Amino acid sequence: MKFYQLNTIYNTNLLNFFFVCITSLIFLKKYSLAEDLISGYHFSEPSTQKIQDDDFLNPGFIWVENGELLWNKKEQSSQLSCKSCHGAASEMKGVALKYPKITKKGDLINLEQQINICRNENMSAETYEPESKNLLALSVLLYYQSRGLKQDIKINEKNKEYFNLGKKLYFKKIGQMGLSCNQCHDDRVGQNLRAEKVSQGHINGFPSYLLRWSKIASVHKRIQFCNEQARAIPFKIFSKEYNALQLYMTWRGRGLKIETPAVRK
Amino acid sequence: MFLKMEKLRRLKYKKIVKVGENVKIKTLAEHEMETGVRRDNITGVIYPRLIIQSVIAKYNGKIVFKANWFSGVSANPYLAFYITAKESGLIEIEWKDDHATTSYKRGYLKVINEKGNEVLPVKYDL
Amino acid sequence: MEKLKRNTLKKLLVLLVSSIAKVSYSNGNPYRDRFQSYRQTFRIEPNPIETERIINNIIGEKKITKNLVDLQVPDTVEDGNVVPLTFKINCSMKKDDYPKKVHVLALENPFPEVAIYEFFPENGNAEVSFRCRMRTSSFIMVIAEMNDGRIGREKKYVDVMLGACS
Numbered sequence: 001m002k003f004y005q006l007n008t009i010y011n012t013n014l015l016n017f018f019f020v021c022i023t024s025l026i027f028l029k030k031y032s033l034a035e036d037l038i039s040g041y042h043f044s045e046p047s048t049q050k051i052q053d054d055d056f057l058n059p060g061f062i063w064v065e066n067g068e069l070l071w072n073k074k075e076q077s078s079q080l081s082c083k084s085c086h087g088a089a090s091e092m093k094g095v096a097l098k099y100p101k102i103t104k105k106g107d108l109i110n111l112e113q114q115i116n117i118c119r120n121e122n123m124s125a126e127t128y129e130p131e132s133k134n135l136l137a138l139s140v141l142l143y144y145q146s147r148g149l150k151q152d153i154k155i156n157e158k159n160k161e162y163f164n165l166g167k168k169l170y171f172k173k174i175g176q177m178g179l180s181c182n183q184c185h186d187d188r189v190g191q192n193l194r195a196e197k198v199s200q201g202h203i204n205g206f207p208s209y210l211l212r213w214s215k216i217a218s219v220h221k222r223i224q225f226c227n228e229q230a231r232a233i234p235f236k237i238f239s240k241e242y243n244a245l246q247l248y249m250t251w252r253g254r255g256l257k258i259e260t261p262a263v264r265k
Numbered sequence: 266m267f268l269k270m271e272k273l274r275r276l277k278y279k280k281i282v283k284v285g286e287n288v289k290i291k292t293l294a295e296h297e298m299e300t301g302v303r304r305d306n307i308t309g310v311i312y313p314r315l316i317i318q319s320v321i322a323k324y325n326g327k328i329v330f331k332a333n334w335f336s337g338v339s340a341n342p343y344l345a346f347y348i349t350a351k352e353s354g355l356i357e358i359e360w361k362d363d364h365a366t367t368s369y370k371r372g373y374l375k376v377i378n379e380k381g382n383e384v385l386p387v388k389y390d391l
Numbered sequence: 392m393e394k395l396k397r398n399t400l401k402k403l404l405v406l407l408v409s410s411i412a413k414v415s416y417s418n419g420n421p422y423r424d425r426f427q428s429y430r431q432t433f434r435i436e437p438n439p440i441e442t443e444r445i446i447n448n449i450i451g452e453k454k455i456t457k458n459l460v461d462l463q464v465p466d467t468v469e470d471g472n473v474v475p476l477t478f479k480i481n482c483s484m485k486k487d488d489y490p491k492k493v494h495v496l497a498l499e500n501p502f503p504e505v506a507i508y509e510f511f512p513e514n515g516n517a518e519v520s521f522r523c524r525m526r527t528s529s530f531i532m533v534i535a536e537m538n539d540g541r542i543g544r545e546k547k548y549v550d551v552m553l554g555a556c557s
Contacts, residue, residue, distance in 0.1 A: 047465040047475055059341040062273045062295045195552040196469075211470035212553065214297070214340035265469045265553065287515030300524075302435050302501055302556055329513045337497055337505035339473050339522040339555075349515040 060261025067141030166248030175232030202253040205262025325354035459543025471555035477520035499529035
């Protein structure tokens with residue numbers, strides 16, 4: 001063949017090759033994050049994974065058993081317990097997946113806030129303090145009933161505004177060094193931050209047993225700690241901003257199975 | 266009625282065993298195990314030491330295993346050990362504290378000989 | 392003249408007080424070093440001489456028999472608060488061949504002794520597993536004293552990513 005004929009054949013093959021490359025990259029990039037969701041279980045050492053797998057070794061079950069006792073306990077003021085309205089705890093499967101949800105007034109609330117509202121209005125009992133052992137025990141019990149189910153929270157017109165607030169906070173740069181959540185948990189997953197591996201930041205295992213504090217911590221407390229490590233001023237527990245962030249993070253991790261009580265560092 | 270929230274103590278082992286078999290006993294206790302070394306961030310006051318000092322396991326009233334712990338054991342401590350099964354009887358585990366508060370957990374172990382009958386701890390002739 | 396005397400006396404006093412203050416308040420004395428945070432000044436350092444003394448008290452001058460102790464620890468641990476540990480002693484557990492006491496030590500903790508276990512012939516296996524705390528990456532040592540006088544020892548290095556002791 002002559003030179004110009006060879007040239008045309010080479011050019012067309014090369015052009016085809018480029019087109020295939022570009023379209024495949026666009027295709028992969030569009031759908032990569034939704035399929036590549038990795039739970040925090042896979043970012044921890046095998047010795048920690050063994051502790052989470054065994055139901056006896058897992059110290060989070062101490063809170064689960066305490067929660068069972070609290071579920072059946074009758075309040076002195078009204079002689080009602082959680083069991084008298086809702087039945088046994090094992091019938092609450094799938095309830096914890098719907099939180100954070102919107103009340104009739106239009107506020108976004110957490111599962112822990114709902115427990116306090118229930119105690120205040122229906123059982124006329126004292127509310128539990130935030131991050132207290134009793135409240136976390138009940139919260140872990142309810143999340144434990146949905147273990148194995150996939151996170152799927154729906155965004156409709158009611159919580160669209162809070163979802164947008166959460167999304168804005170996730171991408172907002174905070175703190176002395178101007179760090180935003182997506183810089184570590186989206187772009188630098190798997191790299192080492194001193195001695196810890198950066199995970200994808202999903203909350204499918206919360207409220208989880210954190211090894212550094214030797215107790216169960218809720219989502220808001222963990223986000224507070226993360227903010228303090230980035231040298232930013234944290235919001236308060238049960239604040240509107242953290243609830244919106246929790247809503248965004250549950251939507252971001254849709255498809256992951258719930259693993260409470262997880263064991264994380 | 267107020268429920269006194271006692272601390273959780275767990276005990277797990279294989280319930281029906283043959284004579285001479287080694288049984289693995291697992292225990293888990295709920296306790297903060299404050300080391301006496303940690304200080305408060307703001308005031309600088311030391312959190313006082315409060316740990317489980319000894320764990321004693323008894324099999325039919327006879328001491329079978331003893332453990333003395335110091336501040337180096339982690340919080341919510343787990344312990345696993347073995348015993349040989351001779352007769353069916355009571356397994357009792359006692360956790361003793363720095364403030365000398367003791368808590369117990371008991372369980373029954375059933376031991377079967379080769380014919381399939383239960384070996385009782387008390388022997389009597391009729 | 393009197394004014395001079397008073398002034399010199401005052402200066403001497405000030406010099407005295409400042410010299411005493413320097414000696415007692417500097418030199419790393421934590422109660423006055425207000426530019427350091429609490430976590431750094433009240434750091435608990437391990438004492439290597441003390442650990443040597445503890446080990447010598449247990450072993451003394453006896454000979455060490457090999458292959459008595461079998462220690463299993465993970466190589467790297469995420470958090471120093473939870474280090475799962477299993478040790479087994481190879482012996483028959485009959486008559487005099489069982490361990491009287493087993494000491495577990497973590498060599499660079501502020502208090503190096505972690506646990507002491509006593510066995511009886513009713514245990515079928517001398518195998519125990521529990522979870523311990525470590526301050527930094529260091530050795531874990533298990534010393535077994537048998538009832539007939541033998542001594543076994545084993546040492547392993549553990550890498551800790553985040554230490555305990557706050």
